[in-house]
Amino acid sequence: MFEINLKSRKSIFEQIVDGFKELIVSGVLKPGDRIPSVRDLSSQLTVNPNTIQKAYRQLDQEGWIYSASGLGSYVAERPEVTPDEGKLAELTVQITSIAKQMEYLGLSREDVLKRVAEAIGERRDSDD
Amino acid sequence: MFEINLKSRKSIFEQIVDGFKELIVSGVLKPGDRIPSVRDLSSQLTVNPNTIQKAYRQLDQEGWIYSASGLGSYVAERPEVTPDEGKLAELTVQITSIAKQMEYLGLSREDVLKRVAEAIGERRDSDD
C-alpha cells in the first residue's frame, strides 16, 4: 500500500492518514474499494493496530472512508455537487503559505504556477 | 506582530515559527530587520520565554533569521540566486498533495490554479 518512515517528522498516524488521502486523490483507490482491515494493515506496516484504527477513524470523520463494524472499511463516494467550502478554505490557507514560501525561495510566480499545474496534470501552455 | 491562538491545533511553538515565516515571506519583515527580543515577545504574547527561545533557534537553523549574541535577532538575507532545490522539492510535494485534494473536492484544475494565483497575488493571463 505504502510505507512508513519512522524517521519522518510526520507521526505514523499522520503518515497513514495522508497516505490514504494520496491514494484516494490520485485515483489508486476508488470509491467503494475495500481498504485493508485494521489488523492486516497493522501487520503489513508493523504498526500497532490502535494506531491504524485511529487513522481509519480520522479518515472516516473527514469523510474519506467509512468503516462498517464487522464488514470492513471502504473508500467513500467522492463528494460531488457541493465543494465543501470549509475544507476548501483550509486547504487554500495551506496552499497559499506554501506557494509564498516557494516564491520566497527564488521561484518566479510563473514557475510556482507551473509546478502546481504539472502537479495536477495540466498543461498550462497548450490549450489553456 | 501576530497573535497566538490557543484553540488552534498548532502548538504555540509552531505558531510562532510559522508566524515569522509568513511575515518574512509576505514582506512585512525584510532582510536586516530586527525582530523583538525573546523577553519582549514573551511578554507581548504572554508566552513562556523558553518557547520563544526555541522558536528563534528553529528559525535560525532553517536560515530565516540569525541571532547575534547580545545584539538581538535579525531577518536573514533572502536566498537569491540559488533556489535551495532540497527545500523546493519538499514544498513541491506538499503543494501537489494539497492541490490534488482541492481538485478531488470538486474544484476544476482551472479553479485550483486560480486560487494559487490569487494566493501569491498574480493575475494569471493578462487581466483575467
Next chain:
Amino acid sequence: MFEINLKSRKSIFEQIVDGFKELIVSGVLKPGDRIPSVRDLSSQLTVNPNTIQKAYRQLDQEGWIYSASGLGSYVAERPEVTPDEGKLAELTVQITSIAKQMEYLGLSREDVLKRVAEAIGERRDSDD
C-alpha cells in the same frame, strides 16, 4: 421497509432495531401487523440473517414485537393504560439532554419547543 446505510455510525443491528421502532411509533406498522420473516428481510436488505434474528429478539425483549414460532413475527399491542414509568423516565433524561444541547447551540426555548412540537406533529398554541 427501510434501508440500511453502511456509512452510518450505527451498526446494522441498531439500524434495524431503530428502524422498526420508527415504523411502529409513526404508525406505519400497527399492532397485529405481520413483519417480514428473518429470511425475507435478510435477502431484502442483504444483511446477514443472524443480524436480523438478533434484532428481532431485541425488539421482542423490549416488547415492540412478539415472535410466534413457526408463524412469524407481529407488532405487539400498544401499551395503553399504563405508561411504563421506567422507560419514560429514561426517555425524559435523554430528551432533556438533547433539548438543553439545542438551547446551548443558540436556539431559544421557544424554538426548541417548536421543533419538538413539529416533530410529533402538533400545533403548539392554536394555529401557529
Next chain:
Amino acid sequence: MFEINLKSRKSIFEQIVDGFKELIVSGVLKPGDRIPSVRDLSSQLTVNPNTIQKAYRQLDQEGWIYSASGLGSYVAERPEVTPDEGKLAELTVQITSIAKQMEYLGLSREDVLKRVAEAIGERRDSDD
C-alpha cells in the same frame, strides 16, 4: 466531576463525553473554565488516560472544549450568532425519535411538550 458507571450500556468514553456536555450545557462548566488534566481525571475516575484523552479529543473536535498541549484543556466559548444547522439537524432527528417514543408509550402530545419544557426550565403555562 461525575461518575462512571461500568454497568451502563454507554461506553466509558461516551459517558465522559456526554458527562462534559451535560456540565457545560447546564452551566456548571463555563466557557474559559479549565477542566481537569488528562492524568487527573484519569486517576479521579480510575479510567485509563488513553480513554480520557480520546474523550477530550472528541470534545475538542466537536467544539466543546479546546486542548492546548502543555497548558491544559478549557471549555470553549459558547457558539454564538450562527446556530450550527448541521448539529441542530442531527439533534432534531434524535429528539424527534425520542418524543415519538414517549408519545407511543402513552403520553399525550401535551405531556411530551410539558416534560421538555420543564427540562429546559421554562413554564409553558404562565407567560407563554
Next chain:
DNA sequence: GTGGTCTAGACCACT
C-alpha cells in the same frame, strides 16, 4: 506540569 503518540495485548459486539 501539560497534551499527544505509540506499543502490547485483552476483550467485546457485530457480520
Next chain:
DNA sequence: GTGGTCTAGACCACA
C-alpha cells in the same frame, strides 16, 4: 472474520 473499546505503561514535545 470485522471494527471498536479499554487497560497498562513507555515516551515525546511543548510550556
